[in-house]
Every structure is written in structure tokens, then in C-alpha cells.
Amino acid sequence: MHVLVVHNRYSSAQPSGENRVVDEEVKLLRAAGHRVEVFERRSDDIAARSLLAKAAVPLLVPWNPAVRSELATLLRTERPDVVHVHNVFPLLSPAVIAACADAGVPVVATLHNYTQVCPPGTLHRDGRPCYECVGSKAALPAIRHGCYRDSRLATVPLAVSLAVNRRRWWSGVERFLCISAAQRDVLVRSGMPPERLTVKHNFVPDPGARRSGDGEHVLYLGRLAEAKGVRLLMTAWDQITASGGVGVPLVIAGAGPLEPEVTAWAAGRDDVRYVGLYDPAQCRQAVARSVAVVAPSMALETFGLVVAEAMAANVPAVAARHGSFVELVEEGVTGSLHQPGDAASLASCLRRITAEPARNQEMGQAARLRYEQGFSPAVGLERLMDEYRAAIAGRPGGGDSPRPAGEPSTGSRWGHRASRNGGSR
The missing domain is CATH 3.40.50.2000 (Glycogen Phosphorylase B;)
Structure with a gap:
């Protein structure tokens, strides 16, 4: 054609x-x-x-x-x-x-x-x-x-x-x-x-790199903007840290209008790393090393590439329960969905998805199957x-x-x- x-x-x-x-x-x-x-x-x-x-x-x-x-x-x-x-x-x-x-x-x-x-x-x-x-x-x-x-x-x-x-x-x-x-x-x-x-x-193309172990971090990969839920994520992570943490750091990769705020918030912390913009190869590797990818968008996303990319790498996602995320993420099967705009709900989902490595790996495998059937x-x-x-x-x-x-x-x-x-x- x-x-x-x-x-x-x-x-x-x-x-x-x-x-x-x-x-x-x-x-x-x-x-x-x-x-x-x-x-x-x-x-x-x-x-x-x-x-x-x-x-x-x-x-x-x-x-x-x-x-x-x-x-x-x-x-x-x-x-x-x-x-x-x-x-x-x-x-x-x-x-x-x-x-x-x-x-x-x-x-x-x-x-x-x-x-x-x-x-x-x-x-x-x-x-x-x-x-x-x-x-x-x-x-x-x-x-x-x-x-x-x-x-x-x-x-x-x-x-x-x-x-x-x-x-x-x-x-x-x-x-x-x-x-x-x-x-x-x-x-x-x-x-x-x-x-x-x-x-x-x-x-999304098959990334080649897939998660094989438990993962090393929770990953936010995207634009640093209010509508993407970055401030919501920071509030939720502070709640997690105050209650003892989840054993892995939060890695934030991206750029945008909230970059100065994110940089200042992450400075001097062991539980947060702001890494700036990643190139495509770095993005694939970061996703493949994740316990979970988090997409806390406040806006109604029409799709959510980062969630599909996580699925392709055997990684479950935590996403807002609205817009397209409801189609991409099946609660308890391929990831977890939080109440939009609710920091406590987001924190709870992140705690659950990082608490049981074996269950997390099962969700990652189910996410990969969902990718092969729908987004390959x-x-x-x-x-x-x-x-x-x-x-x-x-x-x-x-x-x-x-x-x-x-x-x-x-x-x-x-x-x-x-x-x-x-x-x-």
C-alpha cells in the first residue's frame, strides 16, 4: 500500500x-x-x-x-x-x-x-x-x-x-x-x-530489555508538570517515607516546568533520585530495573505510553483510575489503580505493589502477556x-x-x- x-x-x-x-x-x-x-x-x-x-x-x-x-x-x-x-x-x-x-x-x-x-x-x-x-x-x-x-x-x-x-x-x-x-x-x-x-x-516496540528479578526502584518517567501528577507523587512519597518507606528509592526521570521544584525536593535524600532526561536506551534500562512504573496523571490521558512500555518489560504499573489507564491496567492483575488526585490512595497502591515480590513478578508476567495481545x-x-x-x-x-x-x-x-x-x- x-x-x-x-x-x-x-x-x-x-x-x-x-x-x-x-x-x-x-x-x-x-x-x-x-x-x-x-x-x-x-x-x-x-x-x-x-x-x-x-x-x-x-x-x-x-x-x-x-x-x-x-x-x-x-x-x-x-x-x-x-x-x-x-x-x-x-x-x-x-x-x-x-x-x-x-x-x-x-x-x-x-x-x-x-x-x-x-x-x-x-x-x-x-x-x-x-x-x-x-x-x-x-x-x-x-x-x-x-x-x-x-x-x-x-x-x-x-x-x-x-x-x-x-x-x-x-x-x-x-x-x-x-x-x-x-x-x-x-x-x-x-x-x-x-x-x-x-x-x-x-x-510500542519490544524493548529487548525485560525485568528478570525483583527490581531496584519505583520509576516515574515523563514530563514534570502539574497535570502529570508530579506534585501528587511527591506528596504520596513523603507519606510513604514518614511511615518507614518501601525499601526501594523513587527515581524520577524527565524535564518540564516543575524541574526546579523536583530538584529541590529530591536534594539530599536517599529515598529519591532525580536523574533528569534519559535517552531512549536509558529509559528502556530504567523501566526494566523497576519494581513498578508510576503514572499518577491528574489529566485524562488518551493512552499512556509509559504504562505500555512497562508492560512490555514485565513490569506492573501504578496509575490513576481514570481515562485510558483503566483500559491498560487491570487492578491486581497487571498493576494497581489509585483514586485520581488522592495522595493517600497513591501511597497505599505503591506500598502494596512493592510489599510482595513474588506477587509483583506474577503481575509483571501478566502485564507482558497483555502487551503481546494488545500493544505489540x-x-x-x-x-x-x-x-x-x-x-x-x-x-x-x-x-x-x-x-x-x-x-x-x-x-x-x-x-x-x-x-x-x-x-x-
């Missing part, structure tokens, strides 16, 4: 799970013999722009006409079977959907967050879940609260894009791939067309191809089987789709 992947890469200043997912999917498809091209923009490139060009970036968030023209030309030349859209913020914009309509190519879009119903995509504000913009056509609450970067001005382009492009997304994308059932439920309740929303969990590359490839075929079959004239690799396109299979969708902004 011939696939064109569309993605605006996030800044390299922070590790991006979404960038990793896109890269791994491209690698997976190519390894399976499919032809994959990538149409991308990089947020890193904004820094090199002139002052005037930087100032114009917010204007491109709702609509980038140059991208529409460039992509439409590429599609007419290359004639892919399907376009797979990931992130379009801030440099691509929903103009990519119109470009696909112009060229008459079916579109699949992975929804990595909640940007279809929430301008910053988090459904989280002031330390708690927020649904004020869900079902709101104008997303005015987000502007009022300055939900993106705590700035009303910075939030405006996102809110405008959501309002003016909602119907274009919903009519122009054949298959929306939700990365958890919890995410799909929220989007269906928001009014998105349920027949176009399907669940396709992220996959083989499963990920099968689900991805199913969705591509469904998108192709869902278009007029799309009942034809995808052409064999290397067979030239005639361009006729999708030629009439542009007239159906208008091809206009």
Missing part, C-alpha cells in the same frame, strides 16, 4: 510521545513492505524565521493556504492510497484536509489528544478535569480562561481553528483513530460522528492496515483492493471525490 503520513513535529526541546508514535508507525509500515512518504513541518523551524514570520504563525493555525496548495500538488503527483494525518498544529493547519479533498484521496486521522473538542487538547484546567468547551461551537471558555500557555491571546488561534474547521474535519476524514476507548467515549459525547470513530491503541508491533500493524482498508472502502469507488506495491496509479479511483467534498476552504 502507498501511504502518505502528514505530521507537524513537536519541539525537540521536550520528548514527545506523539513524535515517537509517528516515527514508529512509519518504521513499522516500511518494514512490512509498504511505501510510506512523510509530509511534515517542524515546530523547531519557527525559531529560525524572521520576526515578521514568527508573528504571522498564529494566523496560520486556523488555515495555511500555502500548505493546501503544496500538499494538493504532491497528492496529485504521487497518488497515495490513503493519507494518514497526525498533528497539524501550528504550521500545517486543517488545510491539509482540504488538500486531500482537492486530490480526492481518503483520509485517516489519529487523534492523539482532545483538540477536536478542547483548544489545548487536554480537558484539564487548574488542576482538575474541564469540559466547558465540549459541545461548544465557539470554545469561548478556553479563551476566557487562557487555557493554552495561560494566555488568552495564544488561545485565540486554537479556538478559532476549532470553531471554523469542525465540520471540515468531521466530513473530510473517513476514519478517526482514537487511541483509547475512554477518549472515544468523550468525543462521541461531544457530538463527533460515532460511525467515523474507532479505537486503535498505540503499539504485530497487533499494531494489523489494526493499522484494517483501518486503511476501511477508509479506502468507505469512499465512492473505494471497493477496489489496494494496488500491489510498485503498481502505478491511474488516478481514476479517487478522481470524483473532490467534487463530493467541494475542494474549497
